[in-house]
Amino acid sequence: KAGVTQTPRYLIKTRGQQVTLSCSPISGHRSVSWYQQTPGQGLQFLFEYFSETQRNKGNFPGRFSGRQFSNSRSEMNVSTLELGDSALYLCASSATGGAGDTEAFFGQGTRLTVV
């Protein structure tokens, strides 16, 4: 069973540019959550998608957006990049994202550097 796949692994972008990150969840999983991780900050929740619908959203500005496709693959987009957006972006896959899930599986992450 293939794991969670995130692409690309590394990105370097310039301030003001936009970026799109991709996440392919484990086959059969319908919930995908996105997180931003910076040193000392822990995982900050961005949003969660389930069955192509954004079900939950964290406290990030509107520059951060996402979507989910019918095959459960998800993308997140960050527009007008700022230096502070430099971080590791992780996606997590789980069966339903609900109370019955006893585990979420993470991808390797995309390391975004904004210069």
Added chain:
Amino acid sequence: GQNIDQPTEMTATEGAIVQINCTYQTSGFNGLFWYQQHAGEAPTFLSYNVLDGLEEKGRFSSFLSRSKGYSYLLLKELQMKDSASYLCAVRARSNYQLIWGAGTKLIIKP
């Protein structure tokens, strides 16, 4: 409000036992998770507790007390490869989202 607290860093000796604590305050609780994250890698699942008590899995055990808003992860027979960050997360009952602590960096010395 929702808040998860863990120590920032801990040091232990190879072969010893270490306990990493996690305290939480949430408006509704629906389970607590522990993950291990090596530097530059993805977090990997260690344990899940939803009822009070101790869950044992090999060298790792996790304990939960819901009335005290408290959990700990116990690592026995420490190995150098256990050097990593340990993340505690609580699932909120309202929307089933995971709220994460900042993580505890565990350093193992020979």
